[in-house]
Amino acid sequence: MLTREPEHFPPSVNTVGRMGRTVLFSLRRTGQAVILLILAIINIRYALTKRAQREIVIQMFASGIRSLGVITVVAFFTGMILALQTGIALREFNQEVNIGTAVMVSMLREMGPFMTGLILAAAVGSSIAAQIGTMTISEEIAALELMGIDPVRFLVMPRLVAMMIMTPLLAFYTSIIGILGGGIVGITQLGVPWVKYMQNATMYAETKDLYVGLLKAFIFGIIITIVACKQGFDTTQGAVGVGLGTRQSVITSFLLILISGYFITRLFY
Amino acid sequence: MNAVSFQNVSKTLGGKVILNDVSFDIKKGDVFVIVGPSGAGKSVSLKHMVRLMTPDKGNVMVGNDNVSTAAGNELTLIRRKFGYLFQGGALLAWMTIAENVALPLREHTDLDDCTIMDKVHDTLKMVGLENDTEKLPANISGGMIKRAGLARAIIESPEIILYDEPTSGLDPVTSRHIDKLIVSLRAEMNGTSIVVTHDLHSALSIGTRIAMLYHGDIVELATPEDFINSTDQEVKEFLAAQYITRRGAWERK
Numbered sequence: 041m042l043t044r045e046p047e048h049f050p051p052s053v054n055t056v057g058r059m060g061r062t063v064l065f066s067l068r069r070t071g072q073a074v075i076l077l078i079l080a081i082i083n084i085r086y087a088l089t090k091r092a093q094r095e096i097v098i099q100m101f102a103s104g105i106r107s108l109g110v111i112t113v114v115a116f117f118t119g120m121i122l123a124l125q126t127g128i129a130l131r132e133f134n135q136e137v138n139i140g141t142a143v144m145v146s147m148l149r150e151m152g153p154f155m156t157g158l159i160l161a162a163a164v165g166s167s168i169a170a171q172i173g174t175m176t177i178s179e180e181i182a183a184l185e186l187m188g189i190d191p192v193r194f195l196v197m198p199r200l201v202a203m204m205i206m207t208p209l210l211a212f213y214t215s216i217i218g219i220l221g222g223g224i225v226g227i228t229q230l231g232v233p234w235v236k237y238m239q240n241a242t243m244y245a246e247t248k249d250l251y252v253g254l255l256k257a258f259i260f261g262i263i264i265t266i267v268a269c270k271q272g273f274d275t276t277q278g279a280v281g282v283g284l285g286t287r288q289s290v291i292t293s294f295l296l297i298l299i300s301g302y303f304i305t306r307l308f309y
Numbered sequence: 310m311n312a313v314s315f316q317n318v319s320k321t322l323g324g325k326v327i328l329n330d331v332s333f334d335i336k337k338g339d340v341f342v343i344v345g346p347s348g349a350g351k352s353v354s355l356k357h358m359v360r361l362m363t364p365d366k367g368n369v370m371v372g373n374d375n376v377s378t379a380a381g382n383e384l385t386l387i388r389r390k391f392g393y394l395f396q397g398g399a400l401l402a403w404m405t406i407a408e409n410v411a412l413p414l415r416e417h418t419d420l421d422d423c424t425i426m427d428k429v430h431d432t433l434k435m436v437g438l439e440n441d442t443e444k445l446p447a448n449i450s451g452g453m454i455k456r457a458g459l460a461r462a463i464i465e466s467p468e469i470i471l472y473d474e475p476t477s478g479l480d481p482v483t484s485r486h487i488d489k490l491i492v493s494l495r496a497e498m499n500g501t502s503i504v505v506t507h508d509l510h511s512a513l514s515i516g517t518r519i520a521m522l523y524h525g526d527i528v529e530l531a532t533p534e535d536f537i538n539s540t541d542q543e544v545k546e547f548l549a550a551q552y553i554t555r556r557g558a559w560e561r562k
């Protein structure tokens with residue numbers, strides 16, 4: 041049951057009580073989010089029904105295609121910055137041709153998934169949180185449950201599947217655009233010809249770099265969706281609550297993306 | 310046979326006592342009307358019947374099942390007996406009116422698209438929305454949303470229909486039309502209707518029994534005739550506020 045009754049607690053008596061309550065509440069909400077994730081994954085078995093398929097495609101469009109513009113610009117400049125920064129350092133040693141590897145590896149492994157994750161958290165996560173939050177306060181979620189329609193299957197699962205597919209794809213796209221941007225800086229600012237840049241880039245990059253990056257993006261996609269849906273379902277107190285929930289969902293996703301990104305990097309080196 | 314009964318139900322929300330040891334029975338076939346001032350706990354009472362809320366104390370029975378402790382499949386089965394018109398309509402914003410109304414059928418039946426759409430159009434016609442089927446909820450008026458919500462609540466011909474203010478925000482002519490619809494639906498399906506309303510005119514004309522909720526208590530529960538003649542101070546005030554006199558006639562002071 042996602043429709044929960046409002047809870048009311050008497051105000052805490054002192055600071056220790058307040059802190060304890062904060063800790064307990066965040067633990068509980070983390071647990072609930074994990075349960076939501078598990079339920080959503082179980083519901084993926086319905087992903088192939090006709091109606092779910094349609095919804096997934098719609099969500100893929102909403103999450104992926106709509107973000108393409110901003111992602112392209114961000115990716116391009118990220119690659120350019122990476123190339124310029126490392127290029128200037130490497131020029132001291134006459135090694136500027138190595139920007140190829142530097143840009144390629146860091147785009148694939150780190151910056152691609154990372155930039156994609158942050159942009160999607162801000163653009164897609166916030167809109168999921170706001171939409172589900174609005175549905176919660178206008179009793180649409182309750183209405184779904186009463187009709188015997190599981191909101192996890194109906195709302196969460198299609199969004200999760202869409203993000204599981206789109207985030208890695210977009211991260212890959214981001215990497216490509218970033219590498220392109222880096223190459224252009226190489227040509228115009230550092231005097232590294234395109235062919236040499238690409239040779240260098242492909243020589244040292246491994247497929248593992250690609251896989252790790254895609255795995256990261258996949259996990260970021262899951263984090264963004266579940267955090268946003270959880271915030272949405274927890275929304276109370278009208279329009280103000282929707283605003284707060286949206287904000288909270290973006291902040292939480294950012295933090296989780298950073299932290300989990302670090303640990304995945306550590307795990308695979 | 311009781312369709313729904315409240316047994317010593319108490320509920321506190323946000324530190325405020327909303328229902329205080331409330332007990333009443335709704336018989337099968339009743340059009341049970343709940344009136345009372347804004348914030349009295351009318352919507353909260355309806356939510357207890359489908360376990361969108363759970364009592365702090367006491368039980369809510371639906372037939373022979375205790376809905377307050379039901380969970381999982383049992384709860385799903387109990388809920389399937391109900392149609393619920395939410396106070397705000399609760400339509401899904403991205404679906405057209407027709408799709409919204411079709412949703413329960415699509416989820417619960419294997420009917421083909423044509424049959425479903427026929428039924429949807431019939432139901433929308435009953436509530437007078439046959440010309441707005443392809444509009445989105447954002448593009449129709451509040452009263453129309455209400456009627457679409459009503460269509461969705463009744464499309465599966467449930468045993469018990471809960472109406473949360475079915476006529477609020479509607480013009481008098483449409484209101485009377487909805488009143489008639491509620492009565493005829495009950496006759497047709499031999500079900501039970503539970504209606505929350507501020508509209509005394511419709512309460513008196515459609516209700517078989519009327520309950521007045523005030524400060525967490527049922528202060529009056531009577532047939533419409535007895536309700537008008539109630540000696541309870543709150544009921545008198547409530548009636549007087551809408552110009553209904555002891556004779557039940559409309560009369561301006």
Ligand SMILES: Nc1ncnc2c1ncn2[C@@H]1O[C@H](COP(=O)(O)OP(=O)(O)OP(=O)(O)O)[C@@H](O)[C@H]1O
Pocket residue numbers: 046322323327345346347348349350351352353354396
């Ligand atoms: N989710 C909630 N959290 C806290 N308090 C609530 C909640 N829902 C209802 N209440 C409180 O319960 C009381 C009764 O609410 P309810 O919605 O049942 O009123 P109502 O009788 O339906 O009034 P109206 O005619 O205005 O719809 C109100 O005072 C409200 O403040």
Ligand SMILES: [Mg+2]
Pocket residue numbers: 351352353396473
């Ligand atoms: Mg109400």
